[in-house]
Amino acid sequence: MKGFKRKGLTLLSGVLLLSMALTACGGNNNSESAATNAPADPAAATPAATEAGGTPDHSKEVKLVGYLLGEAPKGMPEVMAAVNEKLKKDINATLEINYIGWGDVASKYPLILASGQDVDFVFAADWNFYVSESNKGSFLELNEDMIKSNMPKYYANQDPAAYQAAQVNGKQYMIPTTTPDRKVNVIVLRKDIMDQAGLVNPTKISELEPYLAAVKQSHPDMIPLNLDSQYDLPTPFGALASEKFAYPGAPMDSGDPSSVGVFTDNEDPAGKVLSITDEPVQGAFKYAADTMKRWYDAGYINKNPYSNKVRSKDNFVEGKAGIAFGNSIDIQATLAACAQKGIETYVMPVLSPTGHAPTSSWLNNGVAIAANTPNAERALQALDLIMQDESYVYLTYYGIEGKNYAVTADGKLTLPEGVTAETNTYPADAAGFWFVNKDYFKPSVSWTDSYIELNSRIKDFLAPVPYLGFSFNSEKVKSEIANLKNVSSQYFLPITIGAVKDVDKAFATLNDKLKAAGIDKVKAEVEAQTSAFLSAK
Numbered sequence: 001m002k003g004f005k006r007k008g009l010t011l012l013s014g015v016l017l018l019s020m021a022l023t024a025c026g027g028n029n030n031s032e033s034a035a036t037n038a039p040a041d042p043a044a045a046t047p048a049a050t051e052a053g054g055t056p057d058h059s060k061e062v063k064l065v066g067y068l069l070g071e072a073p074k075g076m077p078e079v080m081a082a083v084n085e086k087l088k089k090d091i092n093a094t095l096e097i098n099y100i101g102w103g104d105v106a107s108k109y110p111l112i113l114a115s116g117q118d119v120d121f122v123f124a125a126d127w128n129f130y131v132s133e134s135n136k137g138s139f140l141e142l143n144e145d146m147i148k149s150n151m152p153k154y155y156a157n158q159d160p161a162a163y164q165a166a167q168v169n170g171k172q173y174m175i176p177t178t179t180p181d182r183k184v185n186v187i188v189l190r191k192d193i194m195d196q197a198g199l200v201n202p203t204k205i206s207e208l209e210p211y212l213a214a215v216k217q218s219h220p221d222m223i224p225l226n227l228d229s230q231y232d233l234p235t236p237f238g239a240l241a242s243e244k245f246a247y248p249g250a251p252m253d254s255g256d257p258s259s260v261g262v263f264t265d266n267e268d269p270a271g272k273v274l275s276i277t278d279e280p281v282q283g284a285f286k287y288a289a290d291t292m293k294r295w296y297d298a299g300y301i302n303k304n305p306y307s308n309k310v311r312s313k314d315n316f317v318e319g320k321a322g323i324a325f326g327n328s329i330d331i332q333a334t335l336a337a338c339a340q341k342g343i344e345t346y347v348m349p350v351l352s353p354t355g356h357a358p359t360s361s362w363l364n365n366g367v368a369i370a371a372n373t374p375n376a377e378r379a380l381q382a383l384d385l386i387m388q389d390e391s392y393v394y395l396t397y398y399g400i401e402g403k404n405y406a407v408t409a410d411g412k413l414t415l416p417e418g419v420t421a422e423t424n425t426y427p428a429d430a431a432g433f434w435f436v437n438k439d440y441f442k443p444s445v446s447w448t449d450s451y452i453e454l455n456s457r458i459k460d461f462l463a464p465v466p467y468l469g470f471s472f473n474s475e476k477v478k479s480e481i482a483n484l485k486n487v488s489s490q491y492f493l494p495i496t497i498g499a500v501k502d503v504d505k506a507f508a509t510l511n512d513k514l515k516a517a518g519i520d521k522v523k524a525e526v527e528a529q530t531s532a533f534l535s536a537k
Helices: 076-091 102-115 130-136 144-150 152-157 160-165 191-197 205-218 235-241 281-297 312-317 332-340 376-388 390-398 449-461 475-497 503-517 519-536
Strands: 062-069 093-100 121-124 185-190 262-264 273-275 324-327 345-349 366-369
Touching: 062 102, 062 376, 076 093, 076 376, 076 390, 093 102, 093 376, 102 121, 102 130, 130 366, 130 475, 144 152, 144 376, 152 376, 185 191, 185 205, 185 235, 191 205, 191 345, 205 235, 205 281, 235 281, 235 475, 262 519, 273 519, 281 475, 281 503, 312 324, 312 332, 332 345, 345 449, 366 376, 376 390, 475 503, 475 519, 503 519
Parallel strands: 062 093, 062 121
Antiparallel strands: 121 366, 185 324, 185 345, 262 273
């Protein structure tokens, strides 16, 4: 994920939290369903399945079931057949991958884990219920010996600080990625419409009003800001707010971070915790809201993003959206598809007022083992290969060589002859294996000049954040967070798309509702935990 947090961001990723894919759901997903309990002793959950010589015992074939986020690409069955051929040979296991759609994550993710059936591992991230599900006992506790013995490739590559970052109440429940995403959130425009609007090298979303007007006036089949209900809905609002302060750095894990209303300036070394009612948050949000209302009233935004399930970047390729939102990783396929259609693009990074973007945590992408799995060791062994073995990385991330991708003589990725970005059945980054070792990746021949220039500058954009590796434990305030989610859905999300009559009145109502829902108690708990985190650093 992924974006403005992929998964999604993207989220689950740039304007880091508000625009995560889950943000737009806004519903109460903290239901008190019956939870499974992780064993007190992680070693007891994984009885040693080794032969006398100390090597893993693979005599019994095992079928592993994993859950990822998103949607299966069309070519998934063929890719999984190839993966299973390799896994069967290497560890006598096969793998079944199921998907939780972006619109269903808030409801289905906790339910699948609560059932305790037919799941061995699941995608996990600090923006996707990691702490709350750990507190429920949904994930298996891991320790260094388990990882070292079952995931030797991973163990050799991982920074020990990642294990510390993954701890909840002093215990680790996630296998974090070894390569945190090196990405920034981006906005993609069409060069022909930029020329029509007289726009040259824009650097901020607030500069795009002439572009939006040109789309509205001259391209009747396009909606200037065609937002979907998950990733896109709060994204332009977040990009506008980030023009005023290094937003957002909310040190929260709720599965729906914007609903909580607690933030921090990513570039404030003191890490002061702020609520929506505090400055500079309130001022930045009102600036963003005023702009979004003007655009909404002008007809630049689709009237009901809540019912739209198609990402702007997909509608952009089809000529149905004037702007594409994504991040510098997941936007590659969009740029390639545009290039093949002869659409010249302009890629603009979303940066703070100082020209920076937050560094991603190891916890941005990871995997957790289900607490009740009978196949913990074999699941870890399979993940070691998928995450760290180059042949598995390319297979799960790019598909089948010769069918979904090819490598040129000079070592660049390309599409096989006769395959286009539109006909490729397994596009890169689309299958949800975002936790693999990205150090194996190669540049692509489809990269446009603007993307190459952007990619070369990403390392200069990224800046450390005060709460890198911090995970908020919401157990003490879970009732308040549930209330705040409901408030967000009803009173905050309409503000983010400009669908309110009066911005000041809408914020006054929102502030009152947040107070009543317990924002001050949540803020106090965040302050206590972040203070302890910074002191320990």
